[in-house]
Amino acid sequence: MKDDAYSLILAAIESGTYRPGDRLVESELAERFGVSRTPVREALQRLETQAMLVRDGRSLIVASLDHNQLAELYVVRAELEALAARLAARHATPEEVRVLAQMVTEDQKAMGNPEALARANKRFHHQIHLASHNRYLVQQLDLVHRTMALMARTSLAAEGRGETALSEHKRIVDAIAAGDGKAADLALRQHISMAWETRLKLEAQAERG
Numbered sequence: 001m002k003d004d005a006y007s008l009i010l011a012a013i014e015s016g017t018y019r020p021g022d023r024l025v026e027s028e029l030a031e032r033f034g035v036s037r038t039p040v041r042e043a044l045q046r047l048e049t050q051a052m053l054v055r056d057g058r059s060l061i062v063a064s065l066d067h068n069q070l071a072e073l074y075v076v077r078a079e080l081e082a083l084a085a086r087l088a089a090r091h092a093t094p095e096e097v098r099v100l101a102q103m104v105t106e107d108q109k110a111m112g113n114p115e116a117l118a119r120a121n122k123r124f125h126h127q128i129h130l131a132s133h134n135r136y137l138v139q140q141l142d143l144v145h146r147t148m149a150l151m152a153r154t155s156l157a158a159e160g161r162g163e164t165a166l167s168e169h170k171r172i173v174d175a176i177a178a179g180d181g182k183a184a185d186l187a188l189r190q191h192i193s194m195a196w197e198t199r200l201k202l203e204a205q206a207e208r209g
Helices: 002-014 026-033 037-049 067-091 094-110 114-131 135-148 161-177 181-208
Strands: 053-056 059-062
Touching (some): 002 026, 026 037, 037 053, 094 114, 114 161
8 A cells, every 4th residue: 555655646746747846735645546644644755765755844845856957867867778778779579679669650649749749758768678678777767767757847848859759769769670789879869868958948948938
């Protein structure tokens, strides 16, 4: 039950139900998820130790990431994701490669819907993580992607980013399918670099607005 409450609250943060700055109230969460207050309290404490929540007086709110934290997160993400792609090129099974290719095709249906694209993007990257066949790398990338839930908006909301991101995904899959670890590594790094550049542009636009 304790893990269930934790998973439910974390999923709500990741889906954007609770966004950075939102206050989380123990009694409201217990009622919303149909669990007692004790596992909710323990789940909130766990999320606080993981820096997903921060104190605001006596209350807990969903944490937010400042510019420096975002920059640091993208550096780590680029390194770990590139390693996953490189290992996937070496270890992915034919079935895993076909699933990745199918994802790229099916994700075209989400075009024009940033939230759906963000969910599809997360599934795509997680599939690459699994295809690396390295459990410790998968654990570290899960932590990175959990922290990414603290970003207020997806870079896929930027005009034209969805189409570009999917073409980048195709290049990554092509390199993995070819067993070319170096190309897969480079394609993934370029993909993360473009996502970071897009986010910087969105930040600049928000500041001007």
